[in-house]
Amino acid sequence: MFSQYWAIMRREIRYMWRDKSMRTILLFVPLLGLFLFAGVYGSQQLDHITTAIVDLDKSSASRQLIDGLENAQHLQVVAYPDTYDRLEELIEKGRVVIPEHYGRDMALHYQARVAVFIDGTNMAYATNAAGAVLAVTRTLGAEAGVKTLIARGITPGQAQEAYRSIEFREEAWFNPTLNYAYFLLLAFALNMWQQCCTLASCMNIIGENGLRSWLQIKASGISTFKLFFAKSLVQIGVFMLIVLPVYLIAFAVLKLPLASGWPALLLLTLVFTLSLHSLGTLMSSISRNAVNASRYGMIVALPSFVISGYTWPLEAMPQWFQPLAWLLPQTWFFQGINYLTFKNPGWEFTGHYLLALGLMTVICYSAAALFTRGVKVPRRLRGD
């Protein structure tokens, strides 16, 4: 009874292995992606933002202010240009004088106004810098204010009170050090993985009924369901197998956070793999050849990460677009990964995600079955 399933499964493993480019892609690309992105985000935080200070006052007071800035977190003062024009030049040519963007620059007029400039070209820098600068300026502003009050004959205690009646404690939950590697590394690697899986699952049907051997399979009387069920089992198994080392390295070696624990993560991954495979199978069933199947699959898979709202949040996209984004399995997966790795939202929450992905799987497989049933063996393959 099961020997036929077993035979088809063994044949599928051989099939996948024989497809050399697919073999290379499945074996190496997800891991290569992981290592590459681990390298890119190795420094984890955007600190040492290059800073220039223009001191037009050159008094002891301004010197004090400079000290404060030099000691500020995330800042690295690398230049002290003499004039404002020279500073502008540095920002403009920033990447030439000091490699990469001139993160933050400050022109200093003590006892009048301190102008703070931030290079807004790169947002990763700019938002980081703006938050840090605002915190530093509040502290420095308060210190200066206290001194002025004392100079005016107010007791130090009262002066302190005027400025320090409220303290703001700031906590970043789930990712307290604002670590970019925690945020992006695994997600990007999984993005590569889902693209590889899309490419592979796009071969599911066309890889059979696009070959001359399809005639033999039809003639042999094996049920189409049995054939594709056994094939799909192997492919899904392979997709899961290649994501395991990615997870292992990410969580065990690179020590990325995993708040929800393994069972929820693996279950979400499995159900997503099913839905992704069903989508690929659907693409495969409607295509005229393998190239088109791969194209259709990738046209969806490529932008899916941006659509998923993993980086630029879904809530910031137009209202009417948001429900459309949730039609993609990738949106559920990447959102789910974000919640599971950082937050552990509980099974009730995860259940919705599993249900949605499961529903998509059923719909896509059913549609693929409908398309495949209707297809006759094309004349070109019939050989008559």
Add this chain to the structure above:
Amino acid sequence: MKQILNIAHYEFVHIFKDRILLMIVFIVPLLYAALFGIIYVSAILQQVPLGIVDLDRSAASRAVVQAFENTPNFKVIPQVDTYAGLEQAMKNGTVRAGVVIPEDYAQKQSQHRLNEILTVYDGSNLIYGLNTRKYFQQVLNTFSAGQTAAYLAGMGMTGQEIANVMDTVSFRLQVLYNPTFSYATFIFLGLVIMILHQIGLMGVGLTVTREKENNSWIQFMSAAVPAWKIFAGKALPYLIAGIFNYSLLLWVAAFFVNVKIEGAVALLLLLGLLFEVIIVSLGFLISLYVPNSLQVTRYIMLLSVPLFILSGYTWPGTHMPAVLNGLARLMPYTWMAEGSRLVTVKSCGPAELGVTLLVLTVFAAVSAYLAATFSKNRKPTAQTGLAVNGTVSYPRK
């Protein structure tokens, strides 16, 4: 010249015959640009859902709540009003930030004792995290200043005196080039160039493999047409389409997505021309050496994410290991993305772009030279044993 035009005409016929190729060459870039445009059109992250846990419920604490209600950056979610509720809402994403006002807030304030307000934000998405932190700082800076002014007024100082004290050091924060912190300006152009890069390669990458699969490449190899003419003829339609798409997408970016595109148009066109020459030449080379269309499609597709991340367009190259940064410098995408950003956002002129233009010119010259001088005596790719999908002949119905 006639030979080149003949080959170009033949290639055009192919493009118009293959409906999917036609879409890839003329429609898909616009579709992708429209899609990303829709995603980033709001450009600024506002209305961050915020939960305020006011344990004091006094007039004084109400003032803090109001400070947060009065900014478009936050949207206060009234359902969240306990600490446990805040924790839960942060976990399931109902709110992305929270403020906790302690229960003895008003009492401490009247006694002039140190008060502590807790602000929390969601670090699991750093776009939310960093923006929220910035918004918090803005609200709190304003609020603290108000508090200090009130305190000084309570000590009997006049308005002018208070202003003098508080202006001892005043900080004016100015964000250059992208003052509104527009994400569209930040990322959209990079995505557009990636679209042109990928879809361009996808189109021209099949120009030779298609001939190989139809067994017609041998006609080109044996015809009395020099290699460079074959390249020129085959590349011309894609070059025209590429430059058309480049201009179209820049126009879409500027007029529909409100991306900041300033700087010299001539310089932008020059960059686009160099970039398209590189893409067309590289695509032709890939097509020449990869055995079939399926493999071209597979490999090219997987390039986009690594190229984009490595380019330093988002995460700066200074914060990457030198090896990876060096690797990125070998990719035309890195230079093109950086160059076009310098022109459009920073309005840089030819002087600042010197290195970028030089590198892109070298890339264009080398890739075009290699593509134009391919050997016509090359043996066809050998078939190696029994293989299934993805080999010299791939499945087709």
